[in-house]
Amino acid sequence: MIDCISNGRLVSGFPVGLPCDANVNNGVPPSETRARFDENLELVLRAWSERKPFPFNGKFSQYGSVNIWPRPIQASGPAVWITGIGNPKTMEFCLSRSFGFNYFGWFGWKLTGRRIFDRFGSIAEQMGKKRNPFQIGFMQTIAVAETDEEAERIYGPHIEYFFRKALGSIPPHRLMLPGGIDIRGLEFVLRDPADFGMAAKMRTATFRELVDAGCVICGSPETVRDQLVAMCKDFGIGNLHAMLQFGSLPKELTQRNIDLFSTRVLPHLRPIWEGEYDHHWWPERLGGKPAASEEKVREEEAAL
Amino acid sequence: MSSMIVENLKVPAWGGLVTINVQVKGQGPDLIYFHPAAGMAWDPFLDELARSYRVHAPEFPGTTPGNPYDIHKVDCLPDAVLIYEEAIRALGLKQPLAIGQSFGGMIALELASSYPDIFSRLIVLDPIGLWKPSHPVTNWIEAAPADLPKILFKDPASSAAQAMLAVPDDPETAVLATAQLIWNLGATGKFVWPIPEKGLSKRLHRVKAPVLIVWGEDDALISSAYAADLGRQIAGSRVEIVKDCGHIPQVEKHDDTMAIVRPFLAA
Numbered sequence: 001m002i003d004c005i006s007n008g009r010l011v012s013g014f015p016v017g018l019p020c021d022a023n024v025n026n027g028v029p030p031s032e033t034r035a036r037f038d039e040n041l042e043l044v045l046r047a048w049s050e051r052k053p054f055p056f057n058g059k060f061s062q063y064g065s066v067n068i069w070p071r072p073i074q075a076s077g078p079a080v081w082i083t084g085i086g087n088p089k090t091m092e093f094c095l096s097r098s099f100g101f102n103y104f105g106w107f108g109w110k111l112t113g114r115r116i117f118d119r120f121g122s123i124a125e126q127m128g129k130k131r132n133p134f135q136i137g138f139m140q141t142i143a144v145a146e147t148d149e150e151a152e153r154i155y156g157p158h159i160e161y162f163f164r165k166a167l168g169s170i171p172p173h174r175l176m177l178p179g180g181i182d183i184r185g186l187e188f189v190l191r192d193p194a195d196f197g198m199a200a201k202m203r204t205a206t207f208r209e210l211v212d213a214g215c216v217i218c219g220s221p222e223t224v225r226d227q228l229v230a231m232c233k234d235f236g237i238g239n240l241h242a243m244l245q246f247g248s249l250p251k252e253l254t255q256r257n258i259d260l261f262s263t264r265v266l267p268h269l270r271p272i273w274e275g276e277y278d279h280h281w282w283p284e285r286l287g288g289k290p291a292a293s294e295e296k297v298r299e300e301e302a303a304l
Numbered sequence: 305m306s307s308m309i310v311e312n313l314k315v316p317a318w319g320g321l322v323t324i325n326v327q328v329k330g331q332g333p334d335l336i337y338f339h340p341a342a343g344m345a346w347d348p349f350l351d352e353l354a355r356s357y358r359v360h361a362p363e364f365p366g367t368t369p370g371n372p373y374d375i376h377k378v379d380c381l382p383d384a385v386l387i388y389e390e391a392i393r394a395l396g397l398k399q400p401l402a403i404g405q406s407f408g409g410m411i412a413l414e415l416a417s418s419y420p421d422i423f424s425r426l427i428v429l430d431p432i433g434l435w436k437p438s439h440p441v442t443n444w445i446e447a448a449p450a451d452l453p454k455i456l457f458k459d460p461a462s463s464a465a466q467a468m469l470a471v472p473d474d475p476e477t478a479v480l481a482t483a484q485l486i487w488n489l490g491a492t493g494k495f496v497w498p499i500p501e502k503g504l505s506k507r508l509h510r511v512k513a514p515v516l517i518v519w520g521e522d523d524a525l526i527s528s529a530y531a532a533d534l535g536r537q538i539a540g541s542r543v544e545i546v547k548d549c550g551h552i553p554q555v556e557k558h559d560d561t562m563a564i565v566r567p568f569l570a571a
Contacts, residue, residue: 024446029497031375031490059379173448179490179497183372186483191476 001070008073009283013102014041015083019177020170031179036060048077079281079288081137086116086195087185091123094135100239100281102137106167107197108213109140109231115195117235133238133272134279140228141243143218144260151219154253156207159216162247168202175199216246221264229268238273239281308354310346315362317390321377324391325368327361330354334400335569336362336392336423338408340552341444341496343367343488347468349554352562357401357569362391364411366491369484375491381502384495385414392422399424401569402513406430406525406551407492410504416515417507427516427565430523430551434534435501439527445493458522458550468555500526508537515541516568518561520549542568 003010016037022028028036039058043066046054053067072078081100084090094101103116117136124131143159145151181189189195198205198213210216217227232240244261245254282288313326327344335357337350344363353359365387366375378384388411392400402423404412409431416426432441442455453460453469460469472478495502515538519531528545535543544564546553553561 023497027498029494030445031494035376171448174446176486177490178445178486178488179493181486183483183487186486187479190479190482 003072003074003078004070008285010072010074010078011081011281011283012078013081013083014044015102018170019174019180023177023180024174029179030177032060033180034182045077045080048072074283079283081281086112086119087182088119088123089182089185091120092127095124095127095129098135098280100135100137102139102239102241105138105140106163106215107195107199108210108215109138110212110214111197112195113214113231113235117237121236131236132277132280133232133236134277134281136235136237137239137241138232138235138237139241139243140231141216141246142224142228142257142261142265143216143244143246144221144224144257144265146220146260148219148223151223152207155216155218155249155257158247158249158253159210159218160205160207162249163198163202163205163210163215165247167199168205172196172200221260224261225265225268228265229272232269232272238277238279240269308351313395315391315394317387317394318377318383322365322374322387323368323371324365324387325363325371326391326395327363328358329361330357330359332357334358334360334397336360336397336400336402338362338402338404338411339364339367340406340408341489341492342485343492345468347555348558349561353403353569360395360397360400362388364407364488364492367484367488369480372487372491375494378494381414381495384411385418388415389419389422401425401427403427403429403565404431405554406432407496407500409433410496410500413504413508413511416513417504417510420510420512423513425516425568425571426511426513427518427568428534429518429553429561430520430526431517431534432496432500432526433502433504434530435499436527436530436533439529441500441526442524443498444525445489445497455524456551457556458520458524458548459556462556464555464558468552505537508534509539511538511541514568514571516564517541517543518553518564519543519545520551520553520556521545521547522549523551525551 016033019030022033023030039060043056043058047066047068053065056063056066079100081102082090082094083102083104091101101120121131143151143155145154198215211218217224231237242261244257278289280289308329311328313328315324315326317324335353337359339361344361344367350359365378366372378387399421400423402412409428410433412426412428413431413433415422435441444455447455453465457465459465472481517531517535519528521528531543531545535541546557546560549557
């Protein structure tokens with residue numbers, strides 16, 4: 001429906017979500033979360049592509065006749081993005097299915113970015129996949145004012161509010177309920193918890209600590225621009241999800257943040273990968289190269 | 305001495321999809337032990353039983369180190385009950401004695417309800433499986449690790465509790481043990497999330513074996529208020545409350561529990 005209303009401009013993200021959502025609030029056993037996600041994703045993708053009604057006999061849900069209406073406008077369905085926190089399995093999944101890989105910078109890109117994107121790169125290499133920055137999405141909290149001093153003064157309290165009261169108030173054991181994280185992943189994070197960056201300190205983190213870790217990029221347009229350009233180039237990021245409202249930030253400041261970001265920062269980001277790569281994970285109407293079907297991407301890869 | 309070495313038997317079940325590892329130790333009449341949610345571990349209670357009985361301890365699918373993904377082959381509690389019944393038959397056990405602790409107590413009661421002739425006598429130690437709105441069962445699966453000792457023990461500082469809670473000194477061994485423990489809680493938790501009550505109460509009238517219900521008086525995970533309820537629902541059962549004791553009486557009050565358990569098994 002959204003694809004129709006927007007005339008083929010839908011980009012679809014499929015996050016597994018936090019344990020609070022599926023497990024605590026909705027009673028799904030943590031060890032079933034992933035399997036249910038996988039099953040439901042297949043159901044959605046099949047419903048988009050099948051031309052006739054079909055029966056779906058899943059382990060978790062059964063439908064005698066799946067028949068969605070209206071159908072998506074985009075010929076091969078809206079682009080699919082999967083959100084990961086660093087689990088190599090999720091990266092392999094995105095690469096093998098040619099889905100976009102989306103990563104959230106809440107834990108501090110200066111602490112986690114190098115690890116996560118190097119891991120993605122080496123997995124792509126192992127799998128023989130050509131790396132395309134447009135397959136990577138990155139969500140970053142951003143705060144722009146005229147000067148660094150002003151940015152700290154007007155955004156500082158709202159930034160602290162957001163990180164302390166939102167992510168920082170979820171105890172670590174609630175983020176990883178038993179059964180929700182694969183045993184190999186558990187061993188990995190217990191050996192080396194650095195993928196979680198600032199998570200353990202977030203509840204009491206100060207503005208300065210949050211800025212130093214990269215949880216937020218905050219300052220004058222020049223400060224913000226320089227950091228974002230360096231980060232996108234360095235990590236090979238082709239899609240930036242700029243989070244310009246956070247926590248208690250009121251409407252007027254949010255609008256100001258959006259204005260300054262879009263007029264003084266964004267123009268420097270747009271050209272970064274222009275002309276070097278095709279964007280297969282973006283609607284054609286917005287300049288993407290035909291939301292390549294999985295088969296098509298495989299054909300292209302085979303030809304290379 | 306050889307009888308005090310643990311043998312690991314690999315028992316195929318569920319049409320070959322699942323392999324149940326059964327730890328076996330001791331000499332004497334057959335006894336089957338159903339471990340709690342955290343997985344199988346030998347403790348002084350089981351070691352002492354192994355001096356008089358041949359103790360068979362099947363590991364719940366997914367909780368065997370090196371074989372974590374068997375849990376994905378078990379979709380629901382009735383599947384687990386069938387798998388255990390297959391394993392018991394494959395082991396050739398004929399009406400063994402049975403003991404189940406906590407989650408394992410629920411499994412044992414499910415088996416005794418589904419197959420009334422499967423056990424000769426059954427002891428359950430602080431079993432889960434029932435629900436009283438007046439005494440909600442503590443959700444141990446989502447508890448903070450730091451809170452677990454006081455959920456499990458009346459006196460977490462006691463030497464018995466400390467021995468059970470000890471983390472290995474070697475960092476890599478500790479990582480593997482902790483990951484396995486968390487995984488085990490997830491694997492067993494699949495069948496009791498988010499409320500550990502899956503209709504056992506409806507089935508208990510089918511139990512035929514003599515049942516001894518042992519409960520730590522100060523159990524903070526599932527209140528000893530459940531003991532009498534469970535006793536009422538199983539005809540001919542007996543309830544014993546262990547004083548000054550939490551959720552794991554055989555560890556926290558080893559001697560007292562042994563004094564209750566031994567005569568019942570020998571009867």
